[in-house]
Amino acid sequence: MKVVRMFRRAVRAIVPPALFLGLTAYFGWNAMQGDHGIHAYHQQLQLREQALQAQRDANDEQIVWKRRVASLDERALNADMLDERARAMLNLARTGDLVIPYGPHDKLY
Incomplete structure (x- = not known):
C-alpha cells in the first residue's frame, strides 16, 4: 500500500x-x-513594404504616362518637328531637301 x-x-x-x-x-x-505569431507579423510587414513600393512605382509610371499623353495634345505638337520625324522614320524626302548619306554603321538617331 x-x-x-x-x-x-x-x-x-x-x-x-x-x-x-x-x-x-x-x-x-x-x-x-504560429500563423499569427511574431515571425508571421514580420513577414507581413515585409510584404506590406513591398506592396507599398510597388504602388509607388506604379504611381510614378502613371505620372510619366500622363505626361506623355498630355504631350500628345494637338497644341503640344510642333508641325515642323512632326514632319521631320515622320520623314526620318519613313525614309522620305522632298524634292528640294538636301540629303546627306550616312554610312551603314552611322546612325542618325
Whole structure:
C-alpha cells in the first residue's frame, strides 16, 4: 500500500506542473512561430513594404504616362518637328531637301 500511495503522490506532484509547462511551451511556440505569431507579423510587414513600393512605382509610371499623353495634345505638337520625324522614320524626302548619306554603321538617331 505504501508503494501505491507514494506513486500516487509522485504522479500528483509531477503531472500538473508538467501539464502546465507543456501548455506554456505550446502557447509560447505559437506566439513566435504560429500563423499569427511574431515571425508571421514580420513577414507581413515585409510584404506590406513591398506592396507599398510597388504602388509607388506604379504611381510614378502613371505620372510619366500622363505626361506623355498630355504631350500628345494637338497644341503640344510642333508641325515642323512632326514632319521631320515622320520623314526620318519613313525614309522620305522632298524634292528640294538636301540629303546627306550616312554610312551603314552611322546612325542618325
